[in-house]
Each structure stands twice: as structure tokens, then as C-alpha cells.
Amino acid sequence: MSKNGNITQELNYVTANRFYVEIESQLTASFTECDGLGVQVKKEVLFEGGVNEQQRVLLGQSEFSDVTLRRGLSDSSVFWDWISPLMAQRTGNQAIKNHRRNVNILVFNQAGEIMQCWTLIGAIATGWKAPGLQAHATTAAIEELTLAYEGIKVTFKTKSGGASILEGRGQSGYFSSN
Template sequence: MAQNGNVVHELNYVLPNRFYVEIDSELTASFMQCSGIGFTMKKNSYAEGGVNEQERIYLGPVTYSDVTLQRGITDSLTFWEWAYGSLDPATPTKRRNINIVLFNQAGETMQCWTLIGAVVTGFKGPQLMANLPAQNATAAIEQVIVSYEGLRIQRSGGGGAMMNLTRDASGYFGSN
């Protein structure tokens, strides 16, 4: 509120052109497009006897859709180790809890999606052109497809603190 008693509306612009991937509390990659974050639940309807104006809905198992990140850059070894971890037959698949973070113009977290047990299931490199000068030492990525086992969404203040989910002895990530 301003000193003259009038309400001041401060705009908090979200920067929609960058989605950052955070692994182990480190921003490891930046992408211009992110799609597919979501889930569906199977529903079963049951008509209860004597209740004609409504039906009961029972929820079944949840299915998470794949996330597609497009047009990105990274120079992080952590990101590449995670992305290529599923290709090495000598090591178990490297599932990680990752955050996809959206910031506002002040650098504050506006939205954070935590993908639990995430693994890369698809990758496309960029179109390479030899006549363009190299701007820096980052590697371009055309598309990364990520599959995951669970989802947490936090409106603001997300990020590193949400990375503390670990698998239990049975191999599952615990619920909060």
C-alpha cells in the first residue's frame, strides 16, 4: 500500500521463454519449450441403489504423461550424466528427482514441478551448421523426453528443498 492510502499493484511478470532443469539443487539446463506435464486417473463409476440423482466415483491408478523439453542448452556434466545414464547397460538406470522451474523477471521461483524418479526416454540433438561461429561452450539440445514416476507441484519457492525425496528399501519414492 502506498503512503497516501492507495493500493499499489505490483506486476510479477513470469518469463515464459525459459524453463530450467534443476538436478541436485543446481540449474543444469535451460529450455524454451516444456509440454506434457500432467497425469490422468482411471475412474470407475458406481450407481448406488436408491440414489438416482448421482453416482459414486472411485479413482483408480494414476498415469503420468511424458514431459517434452525442446530447444535447450546446457554445459552441465550433471545433466549429461543423468540424460545418458539409461544407455549404459553396466549400470542401473539413473532415475533422479528433477525440478522444472519457471522464474519471474526478478529471479524468484514462480512455479516448480518436481518429477519424481525421472529418466530420459528420448533425445534429439540440434541441426548442426559448420558456417555459424561458436558463441560459447554450451551444447544445444533440440528435444528431451522425460518419463517419471510421480509429480509434485509447488506454486512458488520451489527448487532445491524439494530434492530430498529418496527411494525406500522397496525401491519406491515415499509420499509426503
């Protein structure tokens, strides 16, 4: 109990091991790792003649890094079902029309409340890797899925976002964020 008698303050911290991933409107799997979540804004630095103590910084487009999800191998085929149609022969973008998802990465506090939700907008699987197998190994077999996405939405202290299969882009040319 805290000094002011409020237990919830002690349970309000977030640790890196309390997270879930939602794909197709459900908690899909327990993941052991989630790496690469981030954005980098491109910049151009200009120097002005005679101004030696400053520089001008012009901002450009945002670039989102790929996210890699890792989990212990299981009998769930959700990763393989998502990426295998992308390897098929296709004309144009027809084969990948319904393979984009909004994916939620949910982080919980010690009390089990959602503290933050990152929604990867228009995510698509761009890589899948089977676990390395060794006859003398005693560690869990880990498979991984790599996702590229078109945007990100961050919400705080929310309910789950209901990550969904995306039917197509809206009139604006972008995917909605749920």
C-alpha cells in the same frame, strides 16, 4: 505503479517464458520449451439402475505424463551423459540405479521470484532426440530430452528445490522428494 502504489502487484504475474530446470542440484540449461507436465487420475464410471440423472465415479491410480524438455544445442553434454548409460547392456536394474533424479521445473514472476516449483520425483531419461539439420535452415538447432517420473510435488513461492541424484528408494519403496 498500481492504483494503491504497490509496484510488486504489477510484477507478480507469471508468463510462460520465465522458467528454469534444475537437474543435479543446479540450473542445468536454458530451455526453450517444457511440454507434457501433468497427471491424469484414472476413473471408472458406474451407472445405478433406476438413477437416470446421476452416475457414480470411482477413482483409481494416478498416471503421470512424460515431460519433454527442449533447448538449443550447446557444448553441454548433460542430456547425453544422462541417457547414454541406459543404452548399455545391463542385467536387471543395476545399470540404472543412480540415473534417477529429482528434477525441478521453476516458474518465475516478472520480479524474478520463484512462483511455483514442480518437482518430478524419481525422474529418468527415456528419450533423447538430436536436432533436425537442414542446409538451408536459419533456425536454432533444438535437442530434446524426454523424462518419465514416479511422482510430482508442487510448491509455491519457494527457493529452488535442489534437485538431486537419487541413490535409491527408501524403506517405503519410493523416492523422496528432496
